[in-house]
Amino acid sequence: MSVSAIAVALAIATTRDGTRPVVPLSALTGAALGLAIGLKFSGAVAAIPVVLLLLTPRRQPVRVLVAAAAGVVVTLLWSFLPALRDPSAAYADLVA
Numbered sequence: 001m002s003v004s005a006i007a008v009a010l011a012i013a014t015t016r017d018g019t020r021p022v023v024p025l026s027a028l029t030g031a032a033l034g035l036a037i038g039l040k041f042s043g044a045v046a047a048i049p050v051v052l053l054l055l056t057p058r059r060q061p062v063r064v065l066v067a068a069a070a071g072v073v074v075t076l077l078w079s080f081l082p083a084l085r086d087p088s089a090a091y092a093d094l095v096a
Contacts, residue, residue, distance in 0.1 A: 003039060004046035007032035011053040014064065026054060026064040030071025037072070038079030 010029040014022050033050055036043030054068055055061070083090035 001036075001040075001043070003032055003036040004043045007036055007043075007046050008049050008053070011050045015053050015056050015058075022058065022060060023063050023067045027067040027071040029054070030068035030073075031075045032071075033068075034072040034075025035079065038076055 007029055010025060010032055013020065014025040014029060029050060033043070033046060036046055050068070054064055058064065
Protein backbone atom coordinates (compact mmCIF):
# COMPACT_ATOMS: atom_id res chain seq x y z
CA MET A 1 0.00 0.00 0.00
CA SER A 2 2.92 2.34 0.55
CA VAL A 3 3.94 2.13 -3.12
CA SER A 4 0.41 3.26 -4.00
CA ALA A 5 0.86 6.24 -1.72
CA ILE A 6 4.14 7.04 -3.45
CA ALA A 7 2.37 6.92 -6.83
CA VAL A 8 -0.29 9.35 -5.60
CA ALA A 9 2.36 11.64 -4.13
CA LEU A 10 4.25 11.67 -7.42
CA ALA A 11 1.01 12.45 -9.27
CA ILE A 12 0.45 15.38 -6.91
CA ALA A 13 4.00 16.54 -7.60
CA THR A 14 3.31 16.57 -11.34
CA THR A 15 0.28 18.81 -10.89
CA ARG A 16 2.11 21.46 -8.88
CA ASP A 17 3.23 24.48 -10.83
CA GLY A 18 6.94 24.97 -10.81
CA THR A 19 10.10 24.19 -12.61
CA ARG A 20 9.87 20.41 -12.27
CA PRO A 21 9.98 18.36 -15.48
CA VAL A 22 6.40 17.13 -15.84
CA VAL A 23 6.80 14.30 -18.36
CA PRO A 24 9.56 12.40 -16.49
CA LEU A 25 7.63 12.80 -13.24
CA SER A 26 4.51 11.38 -14.84
CA ALA A 27 6.54 8.43 -16.19
CA LEU A 28 7.85 7.86 -12.67
CA THR A 29 4.27 8.07 -11.39
CA GLY A 30 3.25 5.38 -13.87
CA ALA A 31 6.20 3.22 -12.86
CA ALA A 32 5.26 3.51 -9.18
CA LEU A 33 1.65 2.65 -10.00
CA GLY A 34 2.75 -0.33 -12.08
CA LEU A 35 4.94 -1.53 -9.22
CA ALA A 36 2.05 -1.18 -6.79
CA ILE A 37 -0.17 -3.24 -9.08
CA GLY A 38 2.58 -5.80 -9.69
CA LEU A 39 3.24 -6.30 -5.99
CA LYS A 40 -0.40 -6.60 -4.99
CA PHE A 41 -3.35 -6.19 -7.31
CA SER A 42 -5.19 -4.06 -4.76
CA GLY A 43 -2.69 -1.34 -5.71
CA ALA A 44 -4.91 -0.77 -8.75
CA VAL A 45 -7.18 1.23 -6.45
CA ALA A 46 -4.58 4.00 -6.56
CA ALA A 47 -5.12 4.29 -10.32
CA ILE A 48 -8.26 6.34 -9.77
CA PRO A 49 -6.67 9.29 -7.93
CA VAL A 50 -3.55 9.09 -10.10
CA VAL A 51 -5.54 9.33 -13.34
CA LEU A 52 -7.73 12.10 -11.94
CA LEU A 53 -4.66 14.07 -10.90
CA LEU A 54 -2.96 13.55 -14.25
CA LEU A 55 -6.08 14.73 -16.07
CA THR A 56 -5.94 18.18 -14.49
CA PRO A 57 -5.48 20.92 -17.08
CA ARG A 58 -1.91 21.63 -18.11
CA ARG A 59 0.15 22.41 -21.18
CA GLN A 60 1.01 18.86 -22.27
CA PRO A 61 -1.87 16.56 -21.23
CA VAL A 62 -1.33 13.95 -23.93
CA ARG A 63 2.41 13.64 -23.30
CA VAL A 64 1.80 13.33 -19.57
CA LEU A 65 -0.79 10.56 -19.96
CA VAL A 66 1.32 8.69 -22.53
CA ALA A 67 4.38 8.86 -20.27
CA ALA A 68 2.38 7.59 -17.28
CA ALA A 69 0.85 4.77 -19.33
CA ALA A 70 4.28 3.80 -20.65
CA GLY A 71 5.61 3.70 -17.10
CA VAL A 72 2.78 1.41 -16.01
CA VAL A 73 3.17 -0.94 -18.98
CA VAL A 74 6.95 -1.24 -18.74
CA THR A 75 6.87 -1.86 -15.00
CA LEU A 76 4.07 -4.44 -15.25
CA LEU A 77 5.89 -6.29 -18.02
CA TRP A 78 9.05 -6.25 -15.93
CA SER A 79 7.27 -7.58 -12.84
CA PHE A 80 5.24 -10.23 -14.70
CA LEU A 81 8.14 -11.47 -16.85
CA PRO A 82 8.89 -14.46 -14.56
CA ALA A 83 5.23 -15.51 -14.75
CA LEU A 84 5.31 -15.38 -18.54
CA ARG A 85 8.24 -17.80 -18.66
CA ASP A 86 6.55 -20.46 -16.52
CA PRO A 87 2.85 -19.79 -15.91
CA SER A 88 2.20 -23.07 -14.07
CA ALA A 89 4.91 -22.37 -11.49
CA ALA A 90 3.66 -18.81 -11.05
CA TYR A 91 0.12 -20.09 -10.53
CA ALA A 92 1.31 -22.71 -8.02
CA ASP A 93 3.24 -20.01 -6.18
CA LEU A 94 0.19 -17.77 -6.15
CA VAL A 95 -2.19 -20.44 -4.90
CA ALA A 96 0.09 -22.26 -2.47
